[in-house]
Amino acid sequence: MNDCCLRGFKWDSQPIGKESTLAGRGCYVTGSNAHAAILLIHDVFGWTFPNVRLLADHYAEEVGATVYVPDFFGGDVLPADIILAGPEHWGPLDLPGFFQKNSKEARTPEIFECAKVLRDKCKRLGAIGYCFGGWGVFRLGAKEHKGLVDAISTAHPSYLTEEEISAVAVPVQICSPEHDWLYTEELKAFSNKIIPTLGIPYDYQFFPRLNHGFAVKGDPKEPEEREGMARAKNAAVIWFRQWLHAN
Structure with a gap:
């Protein structure tokens, strides 16, 4: 795993949601809209990482949705302090084993279980994924599963x-x-090249000079990274406002 996927900074705030369960797994829940929901598929830092929960809080408030961040790492949490310290400190971590355990094959069924539960209880459902979560939202939005989610968004998807x-x-x-x-x-x-030929709405946002992971783990002390995080968040807010509150 390249260090660009495992680098970043925590934001100065406290999540305001609560921990609950979804489809039998731990889940951070924020917001109170019973009709519109967003399934947020976390990145490598997992469902407890403060930045991910803070993003969920933003979406809940600014989109007007209940946001669910389930644990898709089976209870395992990579220690953020060690990861953020840099590759020279990763020696004690079994990263190859971690990513093998949390492969697409292992976690796809869980992602679909959560989406199906939310689909049954909500009128409109979106899904957003960062890094690890990027391939997950594309699978939820595939033609063979059309109707499961109403729209998807991803920032710096992996694999x-x-x-x-x-x-x-x-x-x-x-x-x-x-x-x-x-x-x-x-x-x-x-x-x-391909998505514009599929007959679906498509929004491609380009972030010059920024790196993989910027939307979750950018440095708020660096103006360009801070602005990139805000722009990515705002883009997703506008996107889901349209597709989750359509008539």
């Missing part, structure tokens, strides 16, 4: 394939940094 991109069948938004070894130039070009 996304051309097949997953080609299969998307719901409105899709991608927030893409200029420098991203996981969402490569080839995948960016493929997305921008």
Whole structure:
């Protein structure tokens, strides 16, 4: 795992939601709209990472939705302090084992279980994923599962394939940094070639000079990174306002 996926800074705030359960797993829940929901699929830091919960709080308030952040790492949590300290401190961590345990094959069924529970209880459902969560939202929005979610959004998706991109069948938004070894130039070009031919609304947002992970783990003390985090958040807010509150 390249260090660009595991670098960032915590924001100065406290989450205001609560911990509950969803489809039998721990889940951070924030917001109170019974008709519109967002399933947020976390990045490598997991469902307890403060930045992810703070983003969920923003979406709950600014979109007008209940936001659910389930635990898709089976109770495991990478220690944020060690990860944020840099690669030279990762020695005690079994990162290869962690990512093998949390592969697509292992976590896809859980992601769909959560989405189906929310689909049954909500009139409108969106899904947003960061890094690890990016491929997850594309799978939820695939043609073979059309009707499960109403729209998806992702920032700096990881391990996304051309097949997953080609299969998307719901409105899709991608927030893409200029420098991203996981969402490569080839995948960016493929997305921008194929998705416009699929007959679905498509919003591609480009973030010059920023790196993979910026939307969750940028440095708020750096003006360009702070502005990038805010812009990505605002883009997702506008996107979900449209698709979750449509008549």
